Amino acid sequence: AQSVTQLDSQVPVFEEAPVELRCNYSSSVSVYLFWYVQYPNQGLQLLLKYLSGSTLVKGINGFEAEFNKSQTSFHLRKPSVHISDTAEYFCAVSFYSGGYQKVTFGIGTKLQVIP
């Protein structure tokens, strides 16, 4: 069965410092990978996705992620965070089953940017 693990439930970081949010997945078939962000009292918004091609994926708001197949990871990074990046971040894995793609989300990582 496919699963997603976000190892850190909360990550505090000072403003303008770099951050990495970790995501590992388990799958016996090839997958697509996503990162979504949820701001307070909002729905989720797509940050970036990996479907194929270059393993380094750039997304919105200066975020990027690298797909590492051997380590089954898809960590999210930003070189310098802003207060406005305070939000909850969800990693998701998509896999083909029963004729279409299915999606499993991680439990989320709360990023708290400290002024």
Added chain:
Amino acid sequence: KAGVTQTPRYLIKTRGQQVTLSCSPISGHRSVSWYQQTPGQGLQFLFEYFSETQRNKGNFPGRFSGRQFSNSRSEMNVSTLELGDSALYLCASSLKGLGNTEAFFGQGTRLTVV
């Protein structure tokens, strides 16, 4: 273009009652998925509808049901509410499904069961 609209935004119900939540997807999107979000549990998949057919279902009891209309609008119904049903219910709209195309989420309906 208009985003995903979920109504109502907030609901307070008592145990044993039933509730219906509504989701209007982005125009042209045929896939609507529903998720339950609770602290510490993340997003739990409820079901997905595509062109009026339920094509995937999560591990929720039969009290949770849904449907999709010909205009792609979807409703979710929860009968015999329990305190544990208190959560944020999110709807996601996409062209073909969340798995390979971008999904657009509504702001959610926050359900409180007292």
